[in-house]
Every structure is written in C-alpha cells, then in structure tokens.
Amino acid sequence: MNQEYQNHPASAGVDPRAQPEGPGRFLAGPKAILSVVSRAKCKLGHYDRSPVGSIVEIRDPRCLSPTERSELLRRLTEFNFVIYQTRSNSSKKTDLGFLGLQLGIGRTDHNFCADDDDISSVQVCQQGDRPGYIPYTDRPLGWHTDGYYYGNRSGRVIRSFILHCVTPAPQGGENAFIDPDVVFLLLHEIDESLPVTLSNPSAFTIPPDSGQPVDRQFSRTGPVFSIDSDSRALHMRYTARRHNILWNPDPRITEAAKCLKEVIEQASRYTVTRKLESGQGVICNNVLHRRSGFVNGDSDAAQRLIYRARFYKRVPGTLPPG
Numbered sequence: 141m142n143q144e145y146q147n148h149p150a151s152a153g154v155d156p157r158a159q160p161e162g163p164g165r166f167l168a169g170p171k172a173i174l175s176v177v178s179r180a181k182c183k184l185g186h187y188d189r190s191p192v193g194s195i196v197e198i199r200d201p202r203c204l205s206p207t208e209r210s211e212l213l214r215r216l217t218e219f220n221f222v223i224y225q226t227r228s229n230s231s232k233k234t235d236l237g238f239l240g241l242q243l244g245i246g247r248t249d250h251n252f253c254a255d256d257d258d259i260s261s262v263q264v265c266q267q268g269d270r271p272g273y274i275p276y277t278d279r280p281l282g283w284h285t286d287g288y289y290y291g292n293r294s295g296r297v298i299r300s301f302i303l304h305c306v307t308p309a310p311q312g313g314e315n316a317f318i319d320p321d322v323v324f325l326l327l328h329e330i331d332e333s334l335p336v337t338l339s340n341p342s343a344f345t346i347p348p349d350s351g352q353p354v355d356r357q358f359s360r361t362g363p364v365f366s367i368d369s370d371s372r373a374l375h376m377r378y379t380a381r382r383h384n385i386l387w388n389p390d391p392r393i394t395e396a397a398k399c400l401k402e403v404i405e406q407a408s409r410y411t412v413t414r415k416l417e418s419g420q421g422v423i424c425n426n427v428l429h430r431r432s433g434f435v436n437g438d439s440d441a442a443q444r445l446i447y448r449a450r451f452y453k454r455v456p457g458t459l460p461p462g
C-alpha cells in the first residue's frame with residue numbers, strides 16, 4: 141500500500157498484503173437466481189424515481205463528508221454505479237486510492253498497463269507495451285466488464301473500479317454504463333434458462349497471448365455470470381469483442397451469448413451515456429461499460445486523460461435486499 145494511503149484515517153483495518161479474492165461460485169439453485177431477479181426488479185423502480193445519471197458533488201475526494209459518502213453509497217445501491225464531480229480542479233492519481241479507501245474497497249489491482257502506483261493513466265500511447273491495446277488508442281471500446289480476461293483460476297476478480305477524467309477529448313470519448321443486475325433480469329424475462337446457460341464455468345475463453353506478461357500467457361476460461369457465495373452479489377464477466385475470444389461451441393451457449401449481446405444493445409432505457417468532464421468520475425461495482433472513439437487536439441492540454449483504479453472488492457453496503 142502506498143505510504144501516502146497508510147496515513148489516511150480510512151486505511152485503518154485495511155491489510156496492505158491482502159490477496160485478491162477468488163472468483164465467485166455460481167449458486168445455480170432457483171433460490172439464488174430468484175434473489176438476483178427480485179433485487180433487480182426492485183432496482184427498476186429507481187429508474188423511474190430518480191435520475192440515474194445525476195451527479196453527486198464531492199468537495200474533496202480525500203475527505204468525503206458523511207453526506208457525500210452516503211449519497212455515493214445510495215446511488216451505488218440503486219444502480220451499481222454513480223457519477224461524481226469534484227469541486228477541486230486539481231486531479232491527483234492518489235485521489236482514486238483515497239476514494240477507494242473511504243468506500244472500503246481498499247487494495248488496487250496491478251495490471252501491467254498500470255503505472256507503478258497501480259493506477260492507470262488511460263491515454264493514447266504511441267510507444268511502449270500499450271499501443272496494441274484499444275484502451276490506449278483513440279478507437280471505440282465495445283461493451284465489456286473490466287478484468288474479463290482473467291479466468292476461473294487467476295484468483296483475480298475485478299469487482300469495482302473508479303474512472304476519473306483529468307482531460308476530456310475535444311471530440312468524442314463518451315462512456316456508457318449499464319448495471320449487470322438489470323441485464324440479468326432482462327435476459328431472465330426473455331427465457332429463464334438464458335442466465336443459467338451463461339453461468340457455465342466454461343462459457344468463454346480468452347486464448348493465450350505469448351507476447352504478454354505471465355498472467356496472460358495461458359488461456360483463461362470462465363463464466364459470464366457468477367454469484368459470490370458469501371455476499372450473493374452478481375458478478376459479470378463479458379466482452380463484446382469478436383477477436384481473441386473463444387465462446388463455448390455448445391449451441392445453447394452460442395444462442396444465449398447472441399441474445400445477451402442484443403439485450404445489452406437494446407437496453408437504452410437503462411443505459412447512461414455521458415462524456416466525463418474534467419473533475420468528473422465514475423465509481424462502480426464493475427458494471428458493463430463502453431467508450432466511443434475520440435479525437436485529441438493538437439496541444440498537450442487537449443489530450444484525453446482518464447485515471448483508472450481497479451479493486452478486488454465490491455463496494456461494501458451497496459447490495460440491495462433481494
């Protein structure tokens with residue numbers, strides 16, 4: 141844990157050596173499924189009552205007031221994501237770590253594209269290891285959840301993340317978000333067997349990439365949907381990409397994956413699309429998200445820059461009763 145974080149009051153009780161929590165075990169029984177479904181049904185009411193994309197103002201991300209914190213948790217409970225706006229103009233990478241600490245999600249995931257402090261500077265990169273990765277280009281990024289390329293055995297499950305916009309692109313670069321609980325419900329309403337089919341532990345595989353660090357040099361297989369056996373929270377692992385992904389050839393899984401793609405694309409009622417402005421960010425329980433392509437300006441000050449921190453824990457206290 142960064143020395144700076146250790147001195148923050150919210151770091152009390154956070155074990156800096158804590159290991160990633162393993163993948164969830166899918167509780168496939170009707171009770172577990174109904175629990176997710178009934179929770180999602182309750183959530184749909186929030187889309188009528190409160191504006192899902194409304195912004196929570198934060199005076200200082202390093203020191204949330206009780207009101208700010210409870211407002212963030214309320215939106216996370218209702219939608220699994222929340223958009224915030226900081227009043228301060230200075231965006232520091234460590235702000236994301238402090239936000240994570242104060243929300244109880246603690247330790248950040250280190251992936252090889254992250255900087256030394258485990259927080260990624262997502263921007264167009266022409267050099268180094270990153271140019272081959274779409275997040276580090278100006279191209280659009282399709283629907284996905286973060287960490288979909290980790291498999292059953294990696295022990296690494298991304299359950300939440302924070303994006304913070306330092307500089308928006310002059311043109312494009314909008315993000316869109318959908319709550320996986322709602323997607324699970326929409327699929328279940330079409331055919332109750334669809335989400336169960338996609339919980340197959342070998343639903344899709346990311347093939348090995350020998351040119352990458354060790355954790356990507358083996359194939360990684362796992363389900364789309366799983367339910368944490370302890371919290372009973374739904375976890376979704378998904379990417380809409382068509383290359384470098386092997387869907388299980390079982391015709392039922394092929395059909396369910398096709399249906400899932402259509403459901404996500406047609407869920408505009410529950411989709412929030414927003415271009416994050418400077419000082420704005422998103423905290424979420426690893427919801428489905430995508431990014432449109434963008435065009436940077438000529439000057440250094442017109443280069444899109446987003447900070448991203450990923451965490452192994454879901455934000456505690458944001459699971460509605462099911």
Ligand SMILES: [Fe+2]
Nearest residue numbers: 284285286429
């Ligand atoms: Fe992402």
